[in-house]
Amino acid sequence: MSASSTKNDFDENIASIDLIPSDPNATFxxxxxxxxxxRRTIFTNAIQxxxxxxxxxxxxxxxxIVDxxxxxxxxxxxxxxxxxxxxxxxxxxxxxxxxxSxxxxxxxxxxxxxxxxxxAPLIRKKAMPSFSQEPVIEEKTRFQNKPKRRLSDDQPQGGSATQVKQRRYSSDDDDDDYDIMEDYNDTVKNPYKHGELPKGNWMCSMSSQTAKKNTExxxxxxxxxxxxxxxxxxxxAYSYQKAITTIRRCTKRIDSYEEIIKLPGIGExxxxxxxxxIDTGSFEKLEDFQSSEYMTVINLFGNIWGCGPNIAKQWYDQGFRTLDDLRTKAKLSHNQQIGLKYYDEFLERMPRDEVAEIEAxxxxxxxxxxxLTIQTCxxxxxxxxxCGDVDILITHSDGISHQGLLIPLVDSLRKSGMLL
Structure with missing residues (x-):
């Protein structure tokens, strides 16, 4: 496969910048x-x-400066x-x-x-990808080849909607492939009665076996x-989710670029x-993202009990990179202190006999x-x-007596030493 013809007049511009923009006239x-x-507050303070x-x-x-x-x-x-x-x-x-950071x-x-x-954006000549030798079917031809759906009797029998395809500017690093006009055009060509959902290949309309088969x-x-x-x-993530939904509807294996580009909602x-x-069995962009320092640190911090994705990002933006950084520099809540103290233990799966003890x-x-009706789930x-954790279901047959139980139960478990 030969490389696509590209021109990027920004490389020289990037190569010419100082390693540190120490020039007082440098503007941001x-x-x-x-x-x-x-996070905005952290970055604004850093700029100052x-x-x-x-x-x-x-x-x-x-x-x-961007995210x-x-x-x-x-x-x-x-x-x-x-x-x-x-x-x-x-x-x-x-x-x-x-x-x-x-x-x-x-x-x-x-x-x-x-x-x-x-x-910076690539200035590309309009050409097909190097791995495809056949031209893409023009949009007009594609839509002409689609079977036309019969209009409802309640709908005016006007002329067919003009097909407008507005392809966004695209480069190798552009993931904004979703085209809102594609959804609009599909609605115009396939009208439906007020109060009814348009008929189509909705996932919820498939049988579970069909959906499973298509996914596999x-x-x-x-x-x-x-x-x-x-x-x-x-x-x-929206363009990826839209593509996933489309691919799930495919009843046969996708084996060529031409098949992909014909799918609705998937851009070049x-x-x-x-x-x-399909061609290599791998996804380089995904692998690079997963192995980046950013994702490595976010995943490390995200495993701390009491820490969600937003907190992990804030810690990263504050310059923290290790668990020791958090122990010595970060301001932690009580739950986060516990999560950090027992970090390794919380990640380990418990043997079954240990869960049986917790059933106490x-x-x-x-x-x-x-x-009470109590079941370890x-x-x-x-x-x-x-087991990764222990889930215990507590209820009562009268639907009332179990209400308000949680606080006294936690107090009882703490007094016995089962809870910290």
């Missing part, structure tokens, strides 16, 4: 999109701490910047917020290497797309990624309220040799 713009309130010249508009900024999950085309689109090669004005350098960790501005810079046919594709969707924020950029999975909670509960009830 901070894009807050996709960054929570607490390092005496960086912050602008309120990106128009004249030399550097634009790691943004790519260059998305930044250019959000800020309405000109990405064309005809614009002679120097392009701004797009920097990951990780640069500020690492600078906070080191307590000084770290060298601004290419690792922190998000590659292209399981190798769905698994990797789902893994990528799980790593992205909800907006970036995402089609290339799906073809990479039944005795404490029955001592408080007789005739989860892996233990299913007969597994080990």
């Amino acid at each position: 713009y901070f894009l807050p999109n996709g960054i929570g309130k607490d 701490q390092f005496h960086l010249q912050l602008l309120t508009s990106p128009k004249n900024a030399r550097f634009i 790691e999950q943004f790519d260059a085309p998305k930044v250019y689109s959000v800020l309405k910047l000109d990405a064309s090669e005809n614009d002679e004005k120097p392009k701004p350098i797009i920097i990951q917020t990780k640069w500020l 690492d600078s906070l960790k080191e307590k000084h501005l770290v060298p601004l290497t290419k690792d922190y810079i998000i590659r 046919v292209n399981k190798h594709i769905i698994e990797k797309l789902q893994a990528m969707a799980d790593l992205y924020n909800k907006w970036r 950029s995402l089609a290339k990624k799906i073809w990479e999975i 909670v039944k005795e404490h509960a029955l001592a408080l309220v007789p005739d 989860g892996s233990y009830r299913r007969g597994k040799a080990t």
Whole structure:
């Protein structure tokens, strides 16, 4: 496979920047999109701490600082910047917020290497991907070949809707493949009565066996797309989720790029990624993301009991990278202190006999309220040799007597030493 013909007039621009933007005339713009309130505060304080010249508009900024999950085309689109090669004005350098995070960790501005810079948009010639030798069927032909659905008797018999296909600007790093016009056009071509859902290949309309069969046919594709969707924020993940839903509906195995590009809701950029999975069995972007320092640290912190994804991101942005950093530098809640203290123990699965000992909670509960129905659930009830945690269901046949039991039960367990 020969490489696609590309031109990128930004490489020279990136290579020419100083390792540290120490020039007092260097200007910065901070894009807050996709960054929570607490993280924004951390980054804003860091910009002030390092005496960086912050602008309120990106128009004249030399550097634009953005969240790691943004790519260059998305930044250019959000800020309405000109990405064309005809614009002679120097392009701004797009920097990951990780640069500020690492600078906070080191307590000084770290060298601004290419690792922190998000590659600028590629100026591409319109051509088919190198792995395809056949032209893509034009949109008009594709829609003409689709069987037309009969209009309802209650609908006006006007002319067919004009098919408008607005393909977003795309590059290798652009995952915003969702085209809202595609959903709109499908609705216009297939009208339905007020109060009724449009008929179509809805997952809920399939039998469970059909849905399972379809999923298994292209399981190798769905698994990797789902893994990528799980790593992205909800907006970036939308195109992946839409593609997953579409692929689940396929009743046969997808084996070619031409089959992918014909699927509704899948653009050229995402089609290339799906073809990479089919052709090589791997997904390089997913592997790079999973092995990045950011994801490694987020996963490490996310395993702490009492710590959610947002807290993990805040700790990362504050420059923390290890559990020792948290022990010595972070302000932890009581639950987080317990989670950190017993970090390894909480990750270990308990043997079945240890869970049986924990079932002693039944005795404490029955001592408080007789005739309770108590059942240890989860892996233990299913007969597994080990359990990740212990789930205990407590109720009463009258539907009332078990109410208000939790607080006195916890007090009883603490007095006995079963709870910390």
